[in-house]
Amino acid sequence: MPAPVSRPPTSSTSTSTTSTSPTPTDPRAELAAEQARLERARTELARMREHTLSLTADGGDAIAGEALAHTLWLRAKALQDDPATTLFFGRIDREAAPGDGMEERLYIGRRHVSDGHGDPVVIDWRAGVSTPFYRAGTHDPMGLRLRRRFGVEGGQITAFEDEPLGGTGDGGPVGGADRSSAGASGGASSILAREIERPRIGPMRDIVATIQPEQDEIVRADVATTLCVQGAPGTGKTAVGLHRAAWLLYAFRERLARTGVLVVGPNRAFLEHVGAVLPSLGEVSVRHTTADDLVVGGTSARVRATDSTEVARLKGEARMAGVLREALWGAVGPATExxxxxxxxRRWRVPAYEVQDMLEELRGRGVSYSAARAMLHQRLAHAVMVAMERSGDSPDDRVQDAVARSAPVKAYVKAVWPEVKPGAVLARVLSTGEHLDDDQQALVWEEPPRTAAGARWSAADLVLLDELADLLDRTPSLGHVVLDEAQDLSPMQLRAVGRRASTGSLTILGDLAQGTTPWSTASWEESLRHLGKDLSAPTTHLEELVRGFRVPSAVIDFAARLLPAIAPDLAPPESVRSNPGRLDVIPVDDAVAGAVTATTDAAAHEGSVGVIVPDAWMERAGAALRAAGVEHEVMDGTHAEEGLGVRVFLVPATVAKGLEFDQVVVVEPAAIAAAEPDGRTGLRRLYVVLTRAVSGLTVVHAEPLPGPLAATP
Incomplete structure (x- = not known):
């Protein structure tokens, strides 16, 4: 494969978006022209931002003006330039139309940039015309003659590499190579491979320059489509989900600006890790939350208790939805008077049997408890109106409203259809065992609280309270929800997420092999059902990503020894990186002391270092690192990456999911596995921590490795 063109940029005039002349053969001049194009794009972006900042937020009144000011602020923030990156990362040259002789040249970047006349300088990667940059190949050029990728260092273009795709042109400038696809396998593009394998420090970066064809198909799926993505470690499923959110906001902005987009992750450390991706793509209005915080936001209750594993599992089962529904609607009493x-x-009378018919009809309408209760007032008032009309009166709507608000009607409704609170219903269920099966009796409190306000709720209880809150008053639906690490959520947690997208769509991301909770899903079909989606529906699809771009083959092959024991039905992941990476398995006498040595060695390499230890070892490992003078930051699930100058991160095994580091030191695999409630879950936890490395993995152990890892491959 020819090396990419790489020369220091020199000053030159910028190229235009349309060209009729052959591509220059002088690499230095060509590189300088592309750098000049970048400088022009930066100048135009600055002009666009200055224009936005100069606009006056006059909406006609105070509320409209405030809304417009906020919109302009978001627009200005989205137009901020990041000097560490380039505004474009690729170029596509379209074939000239027959008889036209004009070849179209488009620069593809993170956002749209236009000149003062409105002509495009950079095309947003999300625009439809950018699709061929990601999907075209010699087998299907999609109208392209050439694709160019740029190498970038410090916000400057330092190299470019061309890929002829079709037509009868001369193949472009020096450095081009005849490649058949945009993929990173088979030596397709050294610039692409370097970008994928580039060491990282700090939060996750966007992958907009390296999106692969199979990833792009997921990203650009229609807004009405719910996608479930089963992705092996390193396949980029998290980044694909975030880029899908960015694409949807671009393609369906007006719709999603009203309904909203939400990203749900496993913990705060994960959200800190991925939080910079969407802002880097110009999207600053997407909300991020964890599954736990999602339900806390819908109630004033807070976690003050911890359930046993068995109780938490029982509370997370889908049948609890039926228990809560029965308990809530059981509050509606019969009409006896x-x-x-x-x-x-006059005194107007509505017979009890007639009221009972109303109650049954309202219960069967499928509306929320509170909505049906509000309807009852009007139903009773209407019955009184009918009685008045039969007696010869002519009441109008004002009379019906007055009757509905009258004290006798309010008192009657209160008696047969009382107002209830989620906490009171759940406290009654958990203290009395009402509606519970025999095998659910472990849920009953031995010492029930005297009041619902005094209850000590657990994390699983908050999910149940959220379910009850939805039964009382329907939860508003968002336009789209991205759910990551979905395999770890209980059925009741999945229901909580699903009702936030009851009229919208979802992107569900996960890996069945990485399920590490006692209630991990057995299949994606089951998870989708709890989310309120049907895999047999034409708007719901299951996709599988097996090509790994981030985890090197030495690492993934070692971790994949666990797959037959934890997920025998899944295809093993396939690393397509040119660099096999580094794997060191080091037996030691003292695992913590060995970890310090391994961390020091790993820090000698470029990029970030993650030291993953059993949760119970965090204090001991941190003390050992401090004593050795190793500066590090703790990622404990509540905070992370406060200072990008720190390269070493100490991570408990239960928080590692979803994170990536260039170098990873895994300390005592046997202890990590043993900390889980059963052997299979322990091996799945181990699979997670072993696949966090994107360059090198060091395994330090004093105890024997778990069986599948100890065996000779």
Whole structure:
């Protein structure tokens, strides 16, 4: 494969978006022209931002003005330039139309940039015309003659590499190579491979310059489509989900600006890790939350208790939804007495049997408890109206409203259809065992609280309270929800996420082999059902990513020894990186002391270092690193990456999921596995921590390795 063109840039005039002349053969001049194009793009972006900042937020009134000011602020923030990156990372040259002789040249970047006349300088990667940059190949050029990728260092273009795709041109400038696809396998592009394998420090970067064809198909799926992505470690499923959110906001901005987009992750450390991706793509309005915080946001209750594993599993089962529904609607009593409404000199009566028919009809409508209760007022008032009309009166709508608000109707409704609170219903269920099966009796409190307000709720309880809150008043639906690490959520947690997208769509990301909770899903079909989606529906699809771009083959092959024991039905991941990476398995006498040595050695390499230890070892490992003078930061699930100058991160095994580091030191695999409630879950946890490395993995152990890892491959 010819090396990419790489020369220091020199000053030159910028190229235009349309060219009729052959591509220059002088690499230095060509590189200088592309750098000049970048400088022009930066100048135009600065002009666009200055224009936005100069606009006056006059919406006609205070509320409209405030809304417009916020919109302009978001626009200006999205137009900020990042000097560490380039505004474009690729170029596509389209074939000239027959008889036209004009070849179209488009620069593909993170956002749209136009000149003062409105003509494009950079095309947003999300635009439809950018699709061929990601999907075209010699087998299907998609109208392209050439694709160019740029090498970038410090925000400057330092190299370019061309890929002829079709037509009868001369193949472009020096450095081009005849390649058949945009993939990173088979030596397709050294610039692409370097970008994928480039060491990283700090939060996750966007992958907009390296999106692969199979990833691009997921990213650009229609907004009405719910996608479930089964992805092996290193396949980029998290980044694909985030880029899908960015693409949807671009392609369906007006719709999603009203309904909103939400990203749900496993913990705060994960959200800190991925939080910079969408802002780097110009999207600053997407909300991020964890599955736990999602339900906390819907209730004033807070976690003050911890359930046993068995109790937490029982509370997370889908049948709890039926228990709560029965308990809530069981509050509606039978109509044993007639409703009597005095009005003027008359007393109007609605028989009990007629009221009972109303109750049954309202219960069967499928609306929320509170909505049905509000309807009952009007139903009773209407029955009184009918009685008035039968007696010869002519009441109008104002009379019906007055009757619905009258004291007798309010008192009657309160008696047969009382107002309830989620906490009171759940406290009653958990203290009395009402509606619970025999095998659910472990849920009953031995010492029930005297009041719901005094209850000590667990994390699983908050999910149940969220379910009850939805039964009382329907949860508003968002336009799109991205759910990562979905395999770890209980059925009740999945229901909580699903109702946030009841009229919208979802992107569900996960890996069945990385399920590490006692309630991990057995299949994606089951998870989708709890989310309120049907895999057999034409708008719901299951996709599988097996090509790994981040985890090197030496690392993934070692971790894959665990797959037959933890997920025998899944295809093993395939690393397509040119660099096999580094794997060191080091037996030691003292695992913590060995970890310090291994961390020092790993820090000699470029990039970030993650030291992953059993949760119970965090204090001991941290003390050992401090004593050795190793500066590090703790990622404990509540905070992370406060200072990008720190390269070493100490991570408990239960928080490692979703994170990536260039160098990873895994300390005492046997202890990590043994900390889980059963052997299979322990091996799955181990599979997770072993696949966090994107360059090199060091395994330090004093105890024997778990069987599948100890065996000779």
């Amino acid at each position: 007639a409703l009597v409404v005095p009005r003027g000199s």
